[in-house]
Amino acid sequence: MSQTILKVEHLTMRFGGLTAINNLSFEARRGEITALIGPNGAGKTTVFNCITGFYKPTEGMLTLTHPTGNEFLLERMPDFQINWKAKVARTFQNIRLFQGMTVLENLLVAQHNPLMVASGFSLHGIFSTKTYISAEKLAMDTAVYWLETMGLIDRADDPAGDLPYGDQRRLEIARAMCTGPYLLCLDEPAAGLNPKESNDLNDLLMTIRKDHDTAILLIEHDMSVVMKISDHVVVLDYGVKISDGTPDFVRTDPKVIAAYLGVPDEEVAAVEAEVGL
Amino acid sequence: MANDNQPANTPTIDLGAAVRDAVIASLVMLGLAIPILALKTEQNMDNRLVLEPRWHYVWIACALVFAVRLALTLFIWNRKAKITVAKGEQTPTIMSGLVRVLKPFSGRAGLLFLVAYPLLALWLVGPQGSIKWIDNFGIQILIYIMLGWGLNIVVGLAGLLDLGYVAFYAVGAYSYAIIATQVIPATFPELGVWSFWICLPIAGLLAALWGVLLGFPVLRLRGDYLAIVTLAFGEIIRLVLINWVAFSNGYAGISGIPRPSFFGIPFNASEEGFAAVFGLEFSPIYRTIFLFYVILALALLTAFVTVKLRRLPVGRAWEALREDEIACRSLGINTTNTKLTAFSIGAMFGGFAGAFFAARQGFISPESFVFIESAQILAIVVLGGMGSLFGVVISSIALVGGIEILRELDFLKQIFGPHFDPAQFRMLIFGTAMVVMMLWKPRGLVSTREPSVFLKERKSISGSLVKEGHG
Structure with missing residues (x-):
């Protein structure tokens, strides 16, 4: 078994009286695609927001381990440091691009921190020093690499808001990858894509997993994506983990079937007892 | 187009x-x-x-x-x-056509015109008549251009609505006035002639410090709430200046503020004066021309810094912040620091302009730093098109120069009678102009955004995609 990169232990998130996530524990491993699935309102995006620092969990521990062995306790870090220091990047369910900036600028903003250091926090960068120029060139190369991978190179100088929906989704993934993450969290990357685009997305995610040392954590409703590419599936329902295993295991798990499809009336009591409701 | x-x-x-x-x-x-x-x-x-x-x-x-x-x-x-x-696309109108025609010339030719302007005025209307044109038009407009460019960093680039920008202008002006009239004579009186050049950076730094002081508590606020707090901050500074008489001399203001020297040579009729040293006949016009070049240099410094910073990560982070703050945080950008830099750099240029204002007037009082000044600077930025340096120039000329020109329209008295004073209509005209602008060009005169970097081709971005910012 490969090395654990993200370890979620006893994660609980309460909003007032509502328990959105209840005592959730799971792991995401290096070089694997972990899918987080569940019916609407199961708390998947809340898990993401806890991991990426947008929410502070009520209870629990989130440990991120780099391949170098450095450990980060995500629940204690401010959100921008989770990306910068812990190298966790994310995308959003409703795309959040910088619409009025060009595609290229979007990818350069993602490389803000290394460029900021290279420009001496603007103190010497303002005089266009060699250090900054070469750092910017490197950043441009990274951006061009991702634009080529995503097939967006011809649109580099267009405003991000002008791209078609599928391209915007891919640009958001490219932007997240430009931060050089060890863990990439994708919130419904296939939402709104047609079957061909969804297939391309599968290939893209496989490429990222293969060519980059990046583990992927995925929220998805599109089962053709989940079952085809994920190595490990975690199923949530009402903030509780109901199943955890390989796609084949999860697919046949009666609890998962019950959560998604329901059960016949006469079996409700039996299933509820089994699930622990 | x-x-x-x-x-x-x-x-x-x-x-x-x-x-x-x-x-x-x-x-x-x-x-x-x-x-x-x-x-x-x-x-x-x-x-x-x-x-x-x-x-x-x-x-x-x-x-x-x-x-x-x-x-x-x-x-x-x-x-x-x-x-x-033609949805989203811009239909050419007279004004956008004018902007498009003028824009290529706005760089070098505009600069050349500005440098030649005082000499041109001197040549055309002579030393007596030209003071009005250089001072009331040239210097006045350039002060507002500089203030507009400074506020543009905060409002136009970072998308933080600041209704109290005049506070930093006041901090700069009072810093210079107090240091130059009290601190320097008490400590190093021999530095008297240099006081403007010593105090200018101090005034800018103090204003930047106040920018940070204001920034810290208001960083959590967005939109309307931020606007109200900055508005209150501007009023607080003014009220403190009115009521803390021991410090600022209250309503009476501070007079006798030393004028800038020509790098150590004062502009007066004495033996060591500018005219005597350069073998010229004494005339107040030399100081006016010199002041024109000082504010021109300060404004150009503002423009230079803005243009450079836009191409640096910090400038891109400002614009990204305006577009989407949550996405910024997910990309590892420290939004607190980013907002603070925008606030303090914008405030610093306000402080420079304030110090210059005090030096030019020789007298300041809290009356000069009322809310309507903030509103006018903000109007210049909004009217010019948020984020556009060229737009700020055009709208400063239109708003400040236009109001000044009202004073020149004496021939109207012959039509409407001797009691007609067109300058009294300036607020009405100002208001009408704003309403017309909002209907006709809601994103300002220059409503396109120039990308800070490009791979193959520089394409302007339509204003309909660019956000105004939310906080």
């Missing part, structure tokens, strides 16, 4: 319908005018009411409505139809 040669989109002008529409409008006018305008009651010599018919007013009103309605249908609303067809 929109394509004019789209035959499908060109609406045909239906003259018959337009005339019919105008006739209906003038009939409505007739109906309204008969009871209102047609008859007037008047007391005659015997104190009896008589009716005085005024049918000619009715005909004039109806004819006016007919003509205006017809013109509107044919020339204005007709074009509006075209705009609706």
